[in-house]
Amino acid sequence: MLMCKVTGKVVSTIKNESLVGMSLITVRALSFDAKGNEVVGKEVYVAADPFGCGVGHCVLVTQGGNARFAIGDGKAPVDMAVVGIID
Amino acid sequence: MLMCKVTGKVVSTIKNESLVGMSLITVRALSFDAKGNEVVGKEVYVAADPFGCGVGHCVLVTQGGNARFAIGDGKAPVDMAVVGIID
Amino acid sequence: MLMCKVTGKVVSTIKNESLVGMSLITVRALSFDAKGNEVVGKEVYVAADPFGCGVGHCVLVTQGGNARFAIGDGKAPVDMAVVGIID
Amino acid sequence: MLMCKVTGKVVSTIKNESLVGMSLITVRALSFDAKGNEVVGKEVYVAADPFGCGVGHCVLVTQGGNARFAIGDGKAPVDMAVVGIID
Amino acid sequence: MLMCKVTGKVVSTIKNESLVGMSLITVRALSFDAKGNEVVGKEVYVAADPFGCGVGHCVLVTQGGNARFAIGDGKAPVDMAVVGIID
Structure with missing residues (x-):
């Protein structure tokens, strides 16, 4: 799994019917530099x-x-879903 | 999933029979720089x-x-398919 | 899927029995630079x-x-197979 | 598979019910430079x-x-699990 | 599939029981530079x-x-297995 930062929401009117009513969010992977600071992926x-x-x-x-x-x-x-919120 | 920009179409006469009649498009992943400008993947x-x-x-x-x-x-x-058009 | 350029063939005498008689080719992913020139992946x-x-x-x-x-x-x-020849 | 270094633990109170009670750890991929020194992935x-x-x-x-x-x-x-501890 | 160079073996005493008795090797992906020389992945x-x-x-x-x-x-x-030895 990846640790990710939530950066926004995706709005799509025309979509696959199984996605109707499902919240879709944009995320970026999190890592940490040598000093332990958060680095957000591109x-x-x-x-x-x-x-x-x-x-x-x-x-x-x-x-x-x-x-x-x-x-x-x-x-x-x-192909990607949130499975938990990190404390 | 990925947010992608549609860049063209693929034409293939000789192909797997289950692809006959299916529209195939070329796409590139979208991200955003620090100022919020769109960046198109390579x-x-x-x-x-x-x-x-x-x-x-x-x-x-x-x-x-x-x-x-x-x-x-x-x-x-x-291994890749469009599931929605982003508003 | 990926658009790829065929670069060669792979010859393997000792292999999994389900690969016997199957053609195996080497490919590299294709993309395009800002001027539309083909770029072949590493x-x-x-x-x-x-x-x-x-x-x-x-x-x-x-x-x-x-x-x-x-x-x-x-x-x-x-884990990889050709599904069409691009015109 | 990947050889990885364990770098920490993940604590998540709100999560998918099938993850309850499961230990979740952060890892980084290991490789080696030309001199054989460990290199830890970003x-x-x-x-x-x-x-x-x-x-x-x-x-x-x-x-x-x-x-x-x-x-x-x-x-x-x-989508990722430890399957062994390397000696 | 990937063409890979075998670089070593992995020894793991504590592991998933379905891996007991299975040989585990370290590999690196092979590609070629413009002159056709082998390049070994990081x-x-x-x-x-x-x-x-x-x-x-x-x-x-x-x-x-x-x-x-x-x-x-x-x-x-x-998630990775050798399926043939390249001649």
């Missing part, structure tokens, strides 16, 4: 969010087919 | 497109085995 | 090729478990 | 840890759907 | 090896869930 990912996270939250994100188990829909075309 | 990906997107559209793309659910063909050799 | 991948492609061909390659559907063998240990 | 990953590893341990980590087999839960939304 | 991967490869061998490695088919154990938590 890539922007979009994850399904069953927790209702807000911008700035630090979350745990799973990738790949496992993401379907996180959202309780075994056939949703989702 | 890598070019090819995604199946059930929405009929045009060049310049900003789309949501899923990767991996989940892509098969997006196109409604559980045995298509497709 | 990484070399090996893909199963059911089409009999030659060096220099531009092909469409799928990655991951989906590759097994491309070669019609649901249990072959193959 | 990316931080989070892995499920059924072994109770401590910070500084060198572990073997599997990625993707296979991780579910490592933790004995076929439907956990986990 | 990342170190660990692959299951059913062939008994030695250091310096050039091997073909599959990634992801497909690796389980290469070792004949459909539930082993293995």
Whole structure:
């Protein structure tokens, strides 16, 4: 999994029907430099969010087919989902 | 998932039979710099497109085995598909 | 999927039995610079090729478990396969 | 798989129910420079840890759907798990 | 798949029971520069090896869930396996 910072929301009117009603957020991977400061990755990912996270939250994100188990829909075309909020 | 910019179409006459009739588009991942300007990734990906997107559209793309659910063909050799158009 | 340039063939006498008789080619991902010139990626991948492609061909390659559907063998240990020749 | 160095633990109170009671650790990939010195990767990953590893341990980590087999839960939304401690 | 150079072995006493008795080797991806010289990648991967490869061998490695088919154990938590020795 990745530790990620929530950076925004994605709004999509025209989408796959299994995504209707699902919160989609943009996240960036978190790492730490030699001094322990947070470093936010350049890539922007979009994850399904069953927790209702807000911008700035630090979350745990799973990738790949496992993401379907996180959202309780075994056939949703989702490859990334939030599985926890990091304290 | 990735936010991507549609950059073109792929034309392939000789292809796997399960791809016949399926629109295939080239996309590049989108991110944002510190000022919030769009940055388009260098890598070019090819995604199946059930929405009929045009060049310049900003789309949501899923990767991996989940892509098969997006196109409604559980045995298509497709690892990337558009699942929504971003508003 | 990736657009790739075929760069060679792989010869392997000692291999998994499900790969016997299967053509294996080396490919590199294609992208384009700001002027539209082809840029060939540094990484070399090996893909199963059911089409009999030659060096220099531009092909469409799928990655991951989906590759097994491309070669019609649901249990072959193959993670990359050609699914089309780009015109 | 990846050889990884354990760098810390992840604490998450609000999480997917299948992660309750599972140890989650942060790891970084290990490689070696030309002189054989350890090089620790910049990316931080989070892995499920059924072994109770401590910070500084060198572990073997599997990625993707296979991780579910490592933790004995076929439907956990986990994409990375420790499968061994390297001597 | 990746062409890889075998660089060593991994010894792990405490490990997942399905890895007991399985040879685990470290490998690095191979590519070629403009003059055709071998370039060895920086990342170190660990692959299951059913062939008994030695250091310096050039091997073909599959990634992801497909690796389980290469070792004949459909539930082993293995995401990388040698599927052939390159001539």
